[in-house]
Amino acid sequence: MGGVGDDVSSSVAIDRVRVRAPGKLNLFFEVGDVQDDGYHDVASAYQAVSLYEDVWAEPASDFSVSVSGTVDVSGVPADDRNLALRAARLVAAQIGYEGGVHLEIVKQVPVAGGMGGGSADAAAALVACDALWGAELGMAELQHLAARLGADVPFSLMGGTAIGTGRGDELSPALAKGRFDWVVVPSGAGLSTPDVYRHLDALRAESGLVRAPRPPAVDVAVLQALRAGDPTALAEHTRNDLQVAALSLRPELRETLEVGERAGALAGMVSGSGPTLAFLAEDPESALELQVVLSAAGYEALHVHGPVHGARVR
Template identity: 50%
Template sequence: MSVTVRVPAKVNVQLAVGAARPDGFHDLANVFLAVGLYDEVTATPSPDGPRLTCEGPDAGQVPLDESNLAARAARALAERHGLEPAVHLHLAKDIPVAGGMAGGSADAAGALVACDALWGTRAPREELLEICAELGSDVPFSLVGGAALGTGRGERLRPLEVGGTFHWVFAVAEGGLSTPAVYREFDRLTEGTDVPGPVASEALLSALAKGDAAALAATLTNDLQPAALSLRPALADTLEAGRTAGALAALVSGSGPTTAFLAPDAATAARVAAALTASGTCRTARTTTAPAPGATVLS
């Protein structure tokens, strides 16, 4: 038998970043929104697992060894239940790789759910979320989906109400950006300044709850955007191209280099995507909607 799980990408509609902690992490107020771009993770029994294969755009950039979060997720679940991680994980990727949309974290959450179903471990939700938090700051949200406020280093989640459908365009850049490198650049840019403690925007949470795209656009923020632009200045041209084409707002998605554009409706989103593609400032542009469900067993 095999089990296939679909997992969503995310956009950070607010990413408030505090100063570096003694452990090297940063306290965050991270408002996650799951969007309808998906990876699929298929788990099949294999005597020499965990073994990984991958297909899709930029599959060649995906590590297929034990450093991959999906392999680590399978091993973590197996160890907790006294099993051998005898599984072949196949990643069908549609989320941009190293693009600031949590594709690796999504694969980890998908692998965890797929292995739980394949092995019949029946781990409670709380246990799965514990393992997710051990694997990385974005992994718990990839499991949960929808919308949530992440605090701590992003792993402590509070579900949020979303009152409607939001239309998004994502411009995929050439190459990726290293999340640790972007945080190091954030630290360099803020060195010697008083970095305020991260706090979620009540106006943004209200806009989400009301499904008000214009109000949400007015409150989108990403404290990592200056660092991402410092490392990849050309992203400023992509952001400007999307705004000029009619986006309500534009920002770097997470640590980048994918850029995100909020549109008032599907027709405007399609026009923005076409303009971005024609501008030559990105490799491709994708339209989709949010919120999207978290890790879901398909078969």
Template identity: 55%
Template sequence: MSRPPVPREVHVRAPGKINLALAVGRATRDGYHPLATVFQAVSLIEEVTATAAERFSLTVDGLHADRVPTDDSNLALRAARRLAEHVGIDDGVHLHVRKGVPVAGGMAGGSADAAAALLACDTLWRTGLAREELSELAATLGADVPFALLGHTAVGRGRGDLLTPALSRGEYHWTLALQDHGLSTPEVFRTFDDVVGGVGDPVPDRALLQALGSGDPDAVGAALSNDLQPAALELAPHLAETLAVAEDAGALGVVVSGSGPTVAALARSRQHAVAIAAAITAAGVADGVLTASGPVPGARVVVGERAGVPHVGDRG
């Protein structure tokens, strides 16, 4: 039986994430903070096309594309090079990234790019790595990259890269308030150290996990939490008004996502998410608003479609 032809290009989609809960511990001697977080992958999607090439290169379009580096500092390009080194091949690749996740918004768009690039290049080069090995490689690139491979809902421990899938029933609808100026994750953590300090060994939020397991959106909204939120508000005080407008619009819960500055509001339904988006827009407390739903799968190869066609992300 003849083998199928080697693909000339591969298309992969990977999701952004929201931290439904983020507990942060006291910084250790190496400067890292132990985390206990609950991730949910949402329908804002990064699309990566990997095309066979002699050299490594990258282009970008889509949401906030002008803010994304295309040199060797780009995480997707680093992921491709890391895989090539890991398996010992000399092939190059051209990566084209179409962004659907806000840049520097605490939603791990760059990590999604890296996860998509790993899977796309693994498929393109036929290196045949198991998902477990890809996940181990992903963890060397960044703490959020393994979750972008896994998707759905999961508990993250350690630096956020030690994952355990979490039971989550039902579909959740989100309004995401964006800011043009991102927050530096290292600066947010430094401010956290100054303002809050953290505990020794953070644990996952049991009430949130129970609410997700029972599919109770009201209880999920009540349990949303983020230890980094006070630090984000210290650096960007105007986010307090964004949180307040979403609450006044009837959100079941509102939280700064990850290190911010994106504000995530949980809605009762898709229509309610659009209504919250309209309220935020009318109040002028965000530079952009998107709606999304979750949980969604992690990085996956798209067969029979080209990257760049409309995806399942909702736009408010």
């Protein structure tokens, strides 16, 4: 996970840098009450999975970005609202670089799908610009910049499996033995993360739900299942507090969850703020069978695995 510095030093003085960064799944996601600043305290178990974003960086007189990919990228901004472009500007400001950069992003992670694709773009851009400009900021400084861009960006840098607290950006690596296989089902239209959180707050207010007076925490059983490399045990304890809000906004997702679970998934869940769904399988063979069944039922189904490494130069 700490190989960014090595990658940077080997990439100095080249004209084009390629960085690959992974999407993520939230294996466990507990959401606390909304805070005075409008954000929620959360506790998350993140896992980086083998669905990647590729970012190429090359010198330019100004800052620009182009976006393509195997997913619908029509909703991805190509101006300063783009998180990767903001990441590039942050690195330039940090080192006093007065030139620009052109970023070419090729996306595989569903847009607005709850898998952190935009955050992966930003993490990749941080590493790419650091390498392109020979900045050698190091992982600690890159993580500091990442936290200024969004809660999921630091994890996209780190990769692997980690526990996130606070807004999700206070990270601690978690030991995960072996490999976990997932089948991911994207949705045609994304969900806005702020909208999902607002809807969760509204649902909680309507129900009169009173949360326990403690900070959110990841279930110890989840950590034990990860350490043991036991997908069956993990399936028993996966949880996502945002799922109720995502399913309320997109009720048709319930049917997809039921199809996947009937087809043999150990567990099905909304990924992050959704609407992408993630199904945990017992092993690679079971995941392949599940992918075939879901594809035959008319769903786009992708077989991915985790944990994988974070953003790094290719």
